Amino acid sequence: MTTAPGRAGAHRLVAESPGFALAKLRVGGAAWDWRPDHEEEHVKAVRFDHYGGPEVLEVREVERPVPAPGEVLVGVKAAAINPGEIAIREGLLESRWPTTFPCGEGSDLAGVVVELGSAVSGFADGDAVLGWTSSRASHAEFVAVPADQITAKPEQISWEVAGSLFVAPLAAYASVNAVAPQAGEVVVVSGAAGGVGSIAVQLAVRTGATVIGLASERNHDWLRSRGVVPVVYGEGQAERIRAAAGGRLDAFVDTFGGGYVDLAIELGIPVERINTIIDYAAVERLGVRGEGTHTVDRIEVVREIVEMVADGSVEVPIAATFPLSDVREAYRELAQRKTHGKIVLLP
Numbered sequence: 001m002t003t004a005p006g007r008a009g010a011h012r013l014v015a016e017s018p019g020f021a022l023a024k025l026r027v028g029g030a031a032w033d034w035r036p037d038h039e040e041e042h043v044k045a046v047r048f049d050h051y052g053g054p055e056v057l058e059v060r061e062v063e064r065p066v067p068a069p070g071e072v073l074v075g076v077k078a079a080a081i082n083p084g085e086i087a088i089r090e091g092l093l094e095s096r097w098p099t100t101f102p103c104g105e106g107s108d109l110a111g112v113v114v115e116l117g118s119a120v121s122g123f124a125d126g127d128a129v130l131g132w133t134s135s136r137a138s139h140a141e142f143v144a145v146p147a148d149q150i151t152a153k154p155e156q157i158s159w160e161v162a163g164s165l166f167v168a169p170l171a172a173y174a175s176v177n178a179v180a181p182q183a184g185e186v187v188v189v190s191g192a193a194g195g196v197g198s199i200a201v202q203l204a205v206r207t208g209a210t211v212i213g214l215a216s217e218r219n220h221d222w223l224r225s226r227g228v229v230p231v232v233y234g235e236g237q238a239e240r241i242r243a244a245a246g247g248r249l250d251a252f253v254d255t256f257g258g259g260y261v262d263l264a265i266e267l268g269i270p271v272e273r274i275n276t277i278i279d280y281a282a283v284e285r286l287g288v289r290g291e292g293t294h295t296v297d298r299i300e301v302v303r304e305i306v307e308m309v310a311d312g313s314v315e316v317p318i319a320a321t322f323p324l325s326d327v328r329e330a331y332r333e334l335a336q337r338k339t340h341g342k343i344v345l346l347p
């Protein structure tokens with residue numbers, strides 16, 4: 001890799017891979033183009049022009065983002081996808097988070113710093129980083145992100161895991177903290193093998209509580225391997241949970257919705273020890289807690305997660321990876337709601 005000064009005095013990295021070999025060297029106003037202009041300025045990003053199913057998603061050539069002051073331009077290596085992005089794309093969250101079209105998508109990201117905006121310190125061209133954007137923009141080859149929303153990627157964390165360390169882990173972190181399990185208590189987690197649940201169960205185990213994870217049979221071995229007591233969900237689950245709990249039930253983390261808050265109430269768990277990241281009607285109706293990613297979206301929390309993943313105490317299972325061009329397929333798979341861990345795009 002070599003470096004070259006970029007736009008507005010920013011420093012740009014010129015990498016050897018074709019995706020990055022877009023060098024335009026400017027010295028004292030002079031410029032030498034090594035590749036035609038259109039190749040330099042246009043990069044690939046996911047866009048959609050109206051609400052709908054995965055078929056509205058397109059990978060388009062867009063202008064390469066320019067980092068504003070305080071921002072860093074990241075060449076994205078991995079960016080996880082999340083069910084919330086499906087809800088946004090289908091228009092279900094219009095009243096809460098309105099959309100302007102054409103719209104991009106994606107929050108989680110990991111990649112390599114390729115350009116620094118002014119007033120950025122602590123990062124250099126070529127740094128491997130992970131973090132998030134709040135601009136629906138990470139499902140792209142390049143994304144400009146505020147420097148206080150990224151942190152160093154430890155070498156031992158793979159790109160696909162690094163690109164998954166925001167939405168789901170922070171929702172898990174918020175959920176578990178909200179119900180504050182104590183050593184010796186029993187906590188139940190619904191959707192225990194999913195993107196959020198698979199991390200929530202591990203964070204809950206670390207508190208010393210007994211953790212019951214609701215999941216399909218095929219995920220039980222993994223749950224056991226992480227110290228979780230697996231229970232099959234569906235008909236008769238209340239009895240199975242009581243039997244597995246051995247006499248006490250203290251807290252409930254709902255990562256799936258669809259009636260699990262009511263189940264928790266039925267099991268006698270107090271409302272202040274129940275958290276849901278999806279059933280906001282139940283939060284209104286019953287006064288349970290509704291803490292999620294948005295309540296803990298601070299870089300310090302991301303760093304805490306990164307440490308736990310780097311030292312192996314928390315595992316982030318990767319269900320599948322897809323090239324950016326297969327973004328529709330990636331979301332079709334996620335929409336099945338059978339994912340164990342994360343699905344990740346590799347732009």
Ligand SMILES: NC(=O)c1ccc[n+]([C@@H]2O[C@H](COP(=O)([O-])OP(=O)(O)OC[C@H]3O[C@@H](n4cnc5c(N)ncnc54)[C@H](OP(=O)(O)O)[C@@H]3O)[C@@H](O)[C@H]2O)c1
Pocket residue numbers: 082083084167168171190191192193194195196197214215216217219233255256257258277278291292293294334337338339340341
């Ligand atoms: N508020 C927030 O901050 C926040 C943040 C992230 C996500 N969310 C929301 O939280 C939910 C979970 O997100 P996610 O990324 O974990 O989703 P996900 O990865 O798609 O969840 C898949 C999991 O759902 C489980 N599942 C399917 N049907 C189920 C049922 N009837 N009962 C219990 N579990 C069932 C599956 O379990 P088996 O495979 O074991 O059957 C699978 O492991 C989504 O609705 C998402 O929008 C909210």
